[in-house]
Amino acid sequence: MKLDRRGGEPAPLHAPPGAGSRGASPLAVDLCGVRLPTPVLAASGCFGFGREMAGFVDLAGIGAVVTKSVSLEPRRGRPTPRVTETPSGMLNAIGLQNPGVEAFCAVDLPFLAEAGARVVASVVGRSADEFGRVAARLAAEPAVRLLEVNLSCPNVEHRGEVFATDPEAAAAVIRTVKSAAGVPVLAKLTADVTDLVAVARAVVDAGADGLTLINTLLGMAVDTKRRRPRLAAVTGGLSGPAIRPVAVRCVWQVATAMPGVPIVATGGVVTAEDAAEFLLVGATAVAVGTASFVDPRAVVEVADGLAGYLRAQGVATVGDLPALFKPGR
């Protein structure tokens, strides 16, 4: 188990309603050395920078806030329409709109820190070098507990190929980030690859402390009346319950192939049962994405529901779940 560099100043633990004392909290987990009160995080890009949700949830009470991905310079993002609904899901092509790392550190991060949120800062870049510079800047902020490296974006130095589809390119980014930043690093991967385990091994070998699985699947939808794509960007990322079976399979494959590597699972979590699917197949935590658009309190409600699920199943803590999964018949 790795030690959090701020191990001496533990984040205040906000026990979920009904949970016991610190040691006995059934929901508390250790994610790459960072203790979280619940294993339910807000997923990147689906919780803004936290500020907008402060009226709906106690930011200090949720597992952690993964921020919208932050780049070196501000980004305007894509033209609209940027989203469209699909069966049990949605497509988005936001284009990583964000204010840039300096504005993030000046404006958004202090708000999150003040609110008592555990912050996982999501890093994005067009090259390994840009990733490194953003990571270094973010890791210099004490409020940043973990970095999540969003590798599902185009590598401008390599024909625009997505970093996470190439084990070499993904590993290079992780190496750069790790040498630039002293905080634990999660590598966020895409399922749109032939061999996810190979990419996962490459980034873990390169120093990633954990993995976030999975980002959106690449998809497209057509407005048949207007005979044009529904998104201005033509293609976009598919999220929501529709992709959950793919995400569960990915987490299961990687957890089985690489036991002991912490995994934050994301993809279609709406209910506590959905979260339990991921925790049973080996995830350490789950991140709720699209569901927050429908229910701003989804992150809290999934955590509360998990506590109920554990009680109903007679299981002491979330950490016990993987051992109770019976893959054989």
Place this chain on the structure above:
Amino acid sequence: MKLDRRGGEPAPLHAPPGAGSRGASPLAVDLCGVRLPTPVLAASGCFGFGREMAGFVDLAGIGAVVTKSVSLEPRRGRPTPRVTETPSGMLNAIGLQNPGVEAFCAVDLPFLAEAGARVVASVVGRSADEFGRVAARLAAEPAVRLLEVNLSCPNVEHRGEVFATDPEAAAAVIRTVKSAAGVPVLAKLTADVTDLVAVARAVVDAGADGLTLINTLLGMAVDTKRRRPRLAAVTGGLSGPAIRPVAVRCVWQVATAMPGVPIVATGGVVTAEDAAEFLLVGATAVAVGTASFVDPRAVVEVADGLAGYLRAQGVATVGDLPALFKPGR
């Protein structure tokens, strides 16, 4: 345009209700030299061997019947449960149960031929050699108009890796099939790859006359009460509307990269609008899979709906659709 080897004996054309004379039929398409009355096929594994559907649809009236995949020897398939519902879709792990190519040719094919169905025989094998032997046997049957090569199955000679995830292995199968069989060949690919266009190029270079895109996505679902996988086989193939955005993206990517290669699109087609999405982005035909489980007449109803869609859009024939698609804003 390639010539059908049985070009002299055209299949009877069953015009859809309201369609005009043969030449003017708005729905008729040419698929790799085979003329089909409608561009709506029954997808492999989702129409049995046609017999069961004869009470619901006129088999001669639908675009074509793609048979359940046929192997050299009979296969028992997987233990049950083999299916489970998921959000807007389902997972299946049937395990390619089929009676083997000899029984198929003796029992199932004559029924389909008798019923006037245009038959696309789906071929599966554990090695390139097995594919070749099955293909040769099937192509010897005059009732078989096209072969569809199901490359989404494990290659026993290569650590059980799925043929369609490896351009080399996929191309080797297609070469073997093409040299064994004198009928046009569709290569059916999976979207679970990093670079679908690379696999598509490899199989077309190896002689495939067209492509079928996409097979199911690999997925998994967990019964959280019993804490075990919902499928006996643990993982299975995700189909239904949930995967449609992924399928549309795949067809669009390949059609754009390889114009002129006929594509049979499959993945989540339930309504005529769904079919139109695929035809607009460049598919020559669509295959209806999971939807037939809900509505045994889905193949017919999608075709009828397409005729209505064309009328509403003021488009003369389905073949005109791709040119009317406006990808730019």
Place this chain on the structure above:
Amino acid sequence: MSGPVRERCQVLGQGRSGVYHTLTVAAPRVATASRAGQFLAVLPGTDHTFRLRRPFSVHRVGRSGGTPATVEFSFAVLGPGTQALAALREGEELDVLGPLGRPFRPPATPTACLLVGGGYGAAPLFLLSEELRARGCRVDLLTGAATAERLFKPAESAAVGDSLTITTDDGSAGRRGVVTDAMPALLASAGGTVVYACGPMAMLAAVARTAAAAGVACQVAVEEQMACGTGICFSCVVPLFDGAPGVTRMARTCIEGPVFDGAAVAWAELGLGELTP
């Protein structure tokens, strides 16, 4: 018996007994063709959501002026499908495909029949009893469940056959125990020659074994996860001994079943765990 049809049916009413709901729908064509042991595949929810059909045994057929006009099926609420069905109100529509599968086969000549149901497995036995009694058969009904609450319509069951025996695992109603505990005595006293059973797979395995031990023929209606109900998906298979001894083949329960000869099912291959008869 004609082929299955799809009817968009009007819901005539929804009843409740213990944990079971019973829906009555107007479906003259389905009703006319339905025989006991066959099932309906109904589509829960609205047109805008994708859902698979859910299979339910035909529970009863209602007549209007002598002709079959309505069908009833019963269900326990489990997941989203049965939840949507439980919410249906009179006058709403339900998309029904049926009747599907092969029915129970009546004996060639009138004889005493023992009908064994577990939980909602007793539902098709109501229609079966009607058919058998119309042919002059004596019917003994044996119905069991884990608890009294999960017994299928125990009050109405009394009039279904010529006798009624109830068992519950916990003894909260009828005799404490499982249906197979009560079978030998019933077979002996009635001199029954055919057993008809429907219920959970483990129960059916035990019933089939008990019937075989007593030297009595046995038909079972099995239940496997189904995606289509029409024979095209190959999801619903059970291993059947069929042809060469010791050799099984995977048969689709939706079109070759759900009713099979109890001796033909290769119960041991199903992985049901310990089977206590």
Place this chain on the structure above:
Amino acid sequence: MSGPVRERCQVLGQGRSGVYHTLTVAAPRVATASRAGQFLAVLPGTDHTFRLRRPFSVHRVGRSGGTPATVEFSFAVLGPGTQALAALREGEELDVLGPLGRPFRPPATPTACLLVGGGYGAAPLFLLSEELRARGCRVDLLTGAATAERLFKPAESAAVGDSLTITTDDGSAGRRGVVTDAMPALLASAGGTVVYACGPMAMLAAVARTAAAAGVACQVAVEEQMACGTGICFSCVVPLFDGAPGVTRMARTCIEGPVFDGAAVAWAELGLGELTP
């Protein structure tokens, strides 16, 4: 004005006028907080299906004993979401999140206001007129649509302001033409100093241009595809001139809007095609 809340509301009734449905729901907290120009994000369908919320302008607020008790919103049936809403009956539940966004800002002192609505864009103007008239403003209502059928509640509109002008593209009701054809005369005669507009983006661009040409302030309520309505998804942006001249930034319409200063929106960047004012 307090923050948005989520209420599971009882449907009190559903009305119909032309192509538009109007739903009235009991939502005391939402009603109390709602101001004209704000919107509701409502969840169509059942719990078991995933759907995004749909945004609708607050059309009217109803009072019970003097306190706000109900909200109304109006919609045209388009896709699955509005189809499900159109099927809601009295007594059923609807999950409502609101009020969202920033409302129209009333003028500092009473003045003549021209309210311009296109299609269902006229819906929020009903509440706006109430607010403005309560502050002593004169209200001229100008409402347009492609055809008479798509005019928003033309009969009720007469009582909304101090005057009513109607345009339709095809002349099937009111004056033939578009709303901007009628704007100059209305601005001149009433001596209006503020224009408030809601409708399709291309109409808003034209209204903003016309108001600017007349030297009149203009607030527009824009409409972009929204996934969350709460500011967390960044889907609903419009380019705003804001700060350095000629430089735009992408502002989220769900929390910074939907009401913006018509002169601040960078209409030309929206790719609306030819804009005929």
